[in-house]
Amino acid sequence: MNIHFFKYQGTGNDFVILDNRDGRYTGLTEEQIKGLCDRRFGVGGDGLMMLQVQEGYDFAMQYYNSDGRPGSMCGNGGRCLTAFAWKMGIHQEHIHFIASDGPHEATLEGEDWVNLRMKNVDSVETDPAFFYLNTGSPHYVQYVSQLSGFEVYEKGRSIRYNERFKAVGTNVNFVEPMPAENGIFVRTYERGVEDETYSCGTGVTAAALTYAGPEARTYTIPVKTLGGNLVVKFNKTGPHTYEDIWLCGPAKLVFEGNIALD
Numbered sequence: 001m002n003i004h005f006f007k008y009q010g011t012g013n014d015f016v017i018l019d020n021r022d023g024r025y026t027g028l029t030e031e032q033i034k035g036l037c038d039r040r041f042g043v044g045g046d047g048l049m050m051l052q053v054q055e056g057y058d059f060a061m062q063y064y065n066s067d068g069r070p071g072s073m074c075g076n077g078g079r080c081l082t083a084f085a086w087k088m089g090i091h092q093e094h095i096h097f098i099a100s101d102g103p104h105e106a107t108l109e110g111e112d113w114v115n116l117r118m119k120n121v122d123s124v125e126t127d128p129a130f131f132y133l134n135t136g137s138p139h140y141v142q143y144v145s146q147l148s149g150f151e152v153y154e155k156g157r158s159i160r161y162n163e164r165f166k167a168v169g170t171n172v173n174f175v176e177p178m179p180a181e182n183g184i185f186v187r188t189y190e191r192g193v194e195d196e197t198y199s200c201g202t203g204v205t206a207a208a209l210t211y212a213g214p215e216a217r218t219y220t221i222p223v224k225t226l227g228g229n230l231v232v233k234f235n236k237t238g239p240h241t242y243e244d245i246w247l248c249g250p251a252k253l254v255f256e257g258n259i260a261l262d
């Protein structure tokens with residue numbers, strides 16, 4: 001089978017994207033998706049997404065992690081798929097799509113900057129050592145010092161596979177405040193990739209929410225990742241409740257091509 005693919009990246013979180021509006025790629029197997037995401041034997045990506053038709057929406061987002069299995073919501077993926085939908089002719093000032101965690105709204109600024117509305121958050125588990133919350137995907141958030149030299153892979157992996165999380169898994173974010181920028185630096189170990197990625201949109205969102213002060217008001221938090229900069233804007237409405245959450249940043253086409261699958 002010949003596959004025509006598009007490769008996108010958003011702050012270095014990279015994805016293979018397929019236009020599946022006619023259903024031609026619906027039968028791809030877990031092994032085939034894993035193979036397409038393989039950086040040596042395939043196209044390479046942290047995940048694969050399909051652009052799908054969905055009545056009542058501009059499109060549906062079907063997301064798979066690089067292990068070939070369906071993942072939960074992917075923030076950078078949603079931004080990249082929005083840029084791709086625009087390229088495919090879905091030209092709306094406000095784009096509405098449905099993903100595994102429900103409806104999303106997105107706007108573009110130019111061709112490769114996407115603002116993506118994330119689902120509201122109505123609870124956060126707070127522990128002296130960490131926060132745990134769901135921004136479309138589950139995220140463990142821990143503040144550390146000297147994040148540049150931190151062992152994200154080893155420490156992230158040990159949390160992801162601990163007694164509590166090993167069955168279902170979790171994404172694990174390590175966060176360091178950047179006082180001069182009034183922002184944060186975030187590094188993430190991703191479930192389903194089972195490695196550190198250059199950026200994780202739902203993780204960056206989760207980390208930014210935990211960085212807000214105690215006051216209920218709107219916040220704008222700049223976030224640095226290994227792959228570039230994002231901005232998270234939201235309205236904190238109570239001690240653990242957040243609404244009108246927007247993840248904003250670049251989403252770019254890298255290349256497109258064809259690959260034959262056996």
Ligand SMILES: N[C@H](CCC[C@H](N)C(=O)O)C(=O)O
Pocket residue numbers: 013065070071072073074075076077137138170171190191192193199200201202203
């Ligand atoms: N990279 C993604 C997160 C993918 C979620 C996935 N790792 C899972 O837990 O299923 C993001 O930008 O939000």
